[in-house]
Amino acid sequence: MNEIFTIQNSILEISYLGASLLFILGLKKLSHPLTARAGNLWAAAGMTAAIVFTILFHQMDGKGIGNIPWILAALAIGSFIGWYASVKVKMTAMPQMVSIFNGMGGACAALISLMEFPHLQDELAAAGHTHMLTGPAIAILLGLMIGSVSFAGSMIAFLKLDGRLGDIKTPALRIVNLSFLVVLLVALVVIMYMHPVSGNNWPIYLFALAALIYGVTFVMPIGGADMPVVISLLNSFTGVAAAMGGFLYNNQAMLTGGILVGSAGTILTILMTRAMNRSLLNVIIGAFGVASGSGSESEDQTVKEISLSDAAVLLSYSQKVYIVPGYGLAVAQAQHLCHDLDNLLTDKGVEVKYAIHPVAGRMPGHMNVLLAEADVPYEKLVEMEDANNEMSNTDVVIVIGANDVVNPAAEEDPSSPIYGMPIIRAQDARNVIVMKRSMAAGYAAIPNNLFYHPKNRMLFGDAKATLQKLVAEIKSL
Amino acid sequence: MTEILQFFWDNKDLIFIIILSVYLGIEVISHVPAVLHTPLMSGSNAIHGVVIIGAIIVMGHAESTLALILGFVAVILGTLNVVGGFVVTDRMLEMFKKKKK
Numbered sequence: 222m223n224e225i226f227t228i229q230n231s232i233l234e235i236s237y238l239g240a241s242l243l244f245i246l247g248l249k250k251l252s253h254p255l256t257a258r259a260g261n262l263w264a265a266a267g268m269t270a271a272i273v274f275t276i277l278f279h280q281m282d283g284k285g286i287g288n289i290p291w292i293l294a295a296l297a298i299g300s301f302i303g304w305y306a307s308v309k310v311k312m313t314a315m316p317q318m319v320s321i322f323n324g325m326g327g328a329c330a331a332l333i334s335l336m337e338f339p340h341l342q343d344e345l346a347a348a349g350h351t352h353m354l355t356g357p358a359i360a361i362l363l364g365l366m367i368g369s370v371s372f373a374g375s376m377i378a379f380l381k382l383d384g385r386l387g388d389i390k391t392p393a394l395r396i397v398n399l400s401f402l403v404v405l406l407v408a409l410v411v412i413m414y415m416h417p418v419s420g421n422n423w424p425i426y427l428f429a430l431a432a433l434i435y436g437v438t439f440v441m442p443i444g445g446a447d448m449p450v451v452i453s454l455l456n457s458f459t460g461v462a463a464a465m466g467g468f469l470y471n472n473q474a475m476l477t478g479g480i481l482v483g484s485a486g487t488i489l490t491i492l493m494t495r496a497m498n499r500s501l502l503n504v505i506i507g508a509f510g511v512a513s514g515s516g517s518e519s520e521d522q523t524v525k526e527i528s529l530s531d532a533a534v535l536l537s538y539s540q541k542v543y544i545v546p547g548y549g550l551a552v553a554q555a556q557h558l559c560h561d562l563d564n565l566l567t568d569k570g571v572e573v574k575y576a577i578h579p580v581a582g583r584m585p586g587h588m589n590v591l592l593a594e595a596d597v598p599y600e601k602l603v604e605m606e607d608a609n610n611e612m613s614n615t616d617v618v619i620v621i622g623a624n625d626v627v628n629p630a631a632e633e634d635p636s637s638p639i640y641g642m643p644i645i646r647a648q649d650a651r652n653v654i655v656m657k658r659s660m661a662a663g664y665a666a667i668p669n670n671l672f673y674h675p676k677n678r679m680l681f682g683d684a685k686a687t688l689q690k691l692v693a694e695i696k697s698l
Numbered sequence: 699m700t701e702i703l704q705f706f707w708d709n710k711d712l713i714f715i716i717i718l719s720v721y722l723g724i725e726v727i728s729h730v731p732a733v734l735h736t737p738l739m740s741g742s743n744a745i746h747g748v749v750i751i752g753a754i755i756v757m758g759h760a761e762s763t764l765a766l767i768l769g770f771v772a773v774i775l776g777t778l779n780v781v782g783g784f785v786v787t788d789r790m791l792e793m794f795k796k797k798k799k
Contacts, residue, residue: 245726260741264741264745303780306782323779329753470751475751476712485738489735489738593793
């Protein structure tokens with residue numbers, strides 16, 4: 222569309238080249254701990270450049286960008302809301318926030334397609350085409366479909382992460398799901414071969430609606446624990462939808478940015494499933510759905526409780542204590558108290574460290590972020606493999622709000638759904654204290670034999686309240 | 699067959715960019731530690747907000763009121779994605795930096 226050489230066009234393309242380079246370098250830097258923050262800023266700089274130069278220099282059919290006051294107003298409103306929401310959101314709610322922002326991107330891509338389709342249809346009708354099948358039409362329809370699925374899916378993922386929506390696991394939904402996908406693809410082909418008639422836009426609205434519904438049914442049956450994987454997948458979807466826009470407008474910044482996220486997002490999704498020892502297909506179809514019968518024999522086993530004062534004494538006179546934090550800690554907002562406990566014990570000469578499972582919390586790295594927020598020093602956070610090597614000379618392991626990541630069934634019981642997932646081997650320590658609200662199963666809905674282990678004692682109650690009492694108890698010793 | 703070849707010919711530059719970008723995306727991400735999965739997802743989430751360029755183009759050439767309104771909404775949504783994405787990522791990474799001392 223801007224094929225003719227003008228100074229403006231050339232400057233615009235150079236700015237897009239710069240933006241693409243900044244995206245690539247930003248992403249590269251984002252994958253190293255030391256440079257990550259700079260990488261994020263680089264990518265943001267690329268984005269700013271692309272936006273500013275588009276407004277200044279973009280030309281289509283010889284016309285520059287109009288409605289600039291409106292565009293600036295929309296940019297201002299979006300920036301303010303986006304900035305405000307991100308600054309105000311609690312660290313524990315980060316995954317939800319990422320999901321919402323991803324949905325916004327998907328919706329944006331879908332809206333662009335909805336507006337461009339009538340244009341294209343008018344053009345093709347005027348040119349006397351007998352069907353819609355052209356490059357731009359493919360880009361518009363795919364952008365609309367992927368964008369809508371990403372938007373609807375992200376909203377469902379958000380509701381699930383926020384605990385406002387449970388899982389619906391029926392085989393029927395799976396069939397509905399699959400048939401919807403088939404309907405969508407058939408509809409796509411039908412619209413392609415439709416005779417272009419100016420103003421005849423209802424098929425595309427129906428198509429958008431169907432894609433939205435598919436987005437809902439696609440995410441609905443997937444378990445809440447797998448939402449990070451789903452968000453990562455939808456993230457790469459939105460990338461592809463953005464790239465479709467790039468194809469449509471022959472816009473290199475959109476194309477490289479979108480495709481880069483599409484492919485990087487897919488790899489990231491696969492890496493995340495690999496950390497849980499699962500496959501992507503397994504996550505989407507949902508093997509965690511059916512609770513295995515393997516834990517049933519443990520029901521007649523007894524659980525030992527520990528009193529607060531016993532726990533306080535045990536901890537105070539230990540040499541080495543490992544804390545295993547989980548999502549329960551995050552939900553209870555108890556990371557600061559956890560650090561208090563750590564300080565108190567450290568003052569008494571106890572060596573305190575944290576064993577971090579790669580998928581503890583709701584997202585990989587979630588725990589690191591939360592504990593860092595509570596000023597826990599970096600050196601105290603120990604990765605799973607290293608922590609496991611130290612377990613046998615650890616006096617006490619305190620499991621706070623974690624469950625599946627310390628479940629020995631992952632190593633011992635081949636029939637368990639989480640069999641093969643690497644775990645923190647808490648049972649190797651001399652004593653284990655599990656802090657938990659109740660005996661309920663974890664997010665993967667499977668029983669945990671660690672609770673019945675002879676070395677283990679339970680400390681029931683809300684993580685925050687219990688930690689508060691425990692800290693007070695240790696202080697009074 | 700001719701149509702496919704024609705399609706390739708018409709779009710050869712874009713197809714080259716797509717193929718190379720796919721490879722680049724895979725290569726850049728492959729060796730990332732698990733700790734950075736979340737910030738990386740969030741950062742790439744912000745990058746696909748580049749779709750906002752499309753929204754600006756649509757809005758900049760909108761002729762009807764309806765197109766203007768839809769474009770307005772699209773630009774707001776895209777900006778949310780971009781600004782929110784980068785700010786959230788920065789907040790996450792700020793935590794990482796602090797603990798480095």
